[in-house]
Amino acid sequence: QSTRVGFYRTTCPRVESIVQSAVQSGVRSNPRAAPGLLRMFFHDCFVNGCDASILIDSPSSEKTAVPNLPLRGFEVIDAAKTQLEATCPGIVSCADILALAARDSVVLSGGPRWEVPTGRRDGLVSQTSDTANLPAFNDSISVQIRKFEDKGLNTQDLVTLVGGHTIGTAACVVFSYRLYNFNNTNQPDPDINPEFLPQLRALCPNGGDGTVRVGLDTGSVNRFDNSYFANLRNGRGVLESDAKLWSDPTTQRFVQRFLGIRGLLGLRFDVEFGRSMVKMGNIELKTGSQGEIRRVCTAIN
Numbered sequence: 027q028s029t030r031v032g033f034y035r036t037t038c039p040r041v042e043s044i045v046q047s048a049v050q051s052g053v054r055s056n057p058r059a060a061p062g063l064l065r066m067f068f069h070d071c072f073v074n075g076c077d078a079s080i081l082i083d084s085p086s087s088e089k090t091a092v093p094n095l096p097l098r099g100f101e102v103i104d105a106a107k108t109q110l111e112a113t114c115p116g117i118v119s120c121a122d123i124l125a126l127a128a129r130d131s132v133v134l135s136g137g138p139r140w141e142v143p144t145g146r147r148d149g150l151v152s153q154t155s156d157t158a159n160l161p162a163f164n165d166s167i168s169v170q171i172r173k174f175e176d177k178g179l180n181t182q183d184l185v186t187l188v189g190g191h192t193i194g195t196a197a198c199v200v201f202s203y204r205l206y207n208f209n210n211t212n213q214p215d216p217d218i219n220p221e222f223l224p225q226l227r228a229l230c231p232n233g234g235d236g237t238v239r240v241g242l243d244t245g246s247v248n249r250f251d252n253s254y255f256a257n258l259r260n261g262r263g264v265l266e267s268d269a270k271l272w273s274d275p276t277t278q279r280f281v282q283r284f285l286g287i288r289g290l291l292g293l294r295f296d297v298e299f300g301r302s303m304v305k306m307g308n309i310e311l312k313t314g315s316q317g318e319i320r321r322v323c324t325a326i327n
């Protein structure tokens with residue numbers, strides 16, 4: 027069984043417009059919700075599949091894991107769910123709300139629109155420890171490729187989906203080790219463009235406040251565009267894992283194709299992003315009678 031476009035056509039025909047307006051007003055009052063919801067969908071799908079396990083509130087749920095602490099936009103999902111329960115009670119899964127909200131966040135940021143297949147069901151478990159295999163900011167390319175392959179996503183999907191870093195920010199704490207004493211060399215990471223280095227150092231002084239946030243796509247933090255790939259080529263990747271997409275030839279090929287380098291078959295980021303998001307949205311699906319439709323997204327029924 028899998029998802030399909032229009033799963034709620036007869037049971038909750040207004041689902042898409044209800045989620046869309048919740049995302050619109052949520053992002054208006056909290057701009058961090060747009061990148062937050064996109065990243066939230068990724069972190070949901072990579073842990074127990076796209077089943078809203080990320081949304082559960084409990085002292086030992088996935089939310090409490092370190093990589094999930096910066097996630098934003100949970101209030102948007104709750105607002106959409108409240109609306110949906112008033113309109114079509116017991117019908118729409120929280121996992122589908124998140125899938126739609128991630129798409130709508132991209133559209134609101136000026137990115138492409140794609141059709142989101144629905145029909146996911148909500149999972150019954152959420153454990154902090156299950157998040158241990160999420161991709162990490164210092165993973166090598168081979169580890170990044172393996173973690174995506176484990177979820178049925180290939181190297182092109184990896185480069186495409188990490189292109190989600192065209193919006194949003196990272197805390198100094200996840201990359202400032204690259205700026206001063208990288209791998210005990212007493213030197214910065216050589217992948218950083220020497221003209222970019224002082225900019226990053228000014229934003230994240232040695233021993234400074236690790237919670238300060240820095241754009242992942244310098245110069246285009248709020249716009250869902252191609253600029254992130256140009257920054258990678260120019261040594262302006264902020265995360266170590268991002269910089270390696272350029273320094274490793276396996277993934278550089280795909281970055282070049284997004285940049286339209288002559289001699290390589292071009293790829294359009296706006297087209298590929300939607301395709302890879304649909305693929306990611308089908309990871310380890312619960313359908314039919316598996317799982318449940320939650321009454322509130324933060325708790326199992």
Ligand code: HEM
Nearest residue numbers: 061064065068096161162163187188190194195196197267
């Ligand atoms: C190798 C894979 C990936 C790694 C290692 C990675 C790592 C990270 C890290 C460390 C941050 C900063 C977190 C913070 O300090 O708040 C971040 C932010 C972000 N990531 Fe990823 N990521 C990966 C893939 C993805 C994918 C596949 C997507 C979505 C399709 C995505 C979307 C985002 C977004 C939108 C942000 C900004 C969040 C915000 O502004 O609150 N990432 N990522």
Ligand SMILES: [Ca+2]
Nearest residue numbers: 070073075079
């Ligand atoms: Ca999940």
Ligand SMILES: [Ca+2]
Nearest residue numbers: 192243246249
């Ligand atoms: Ca951008």
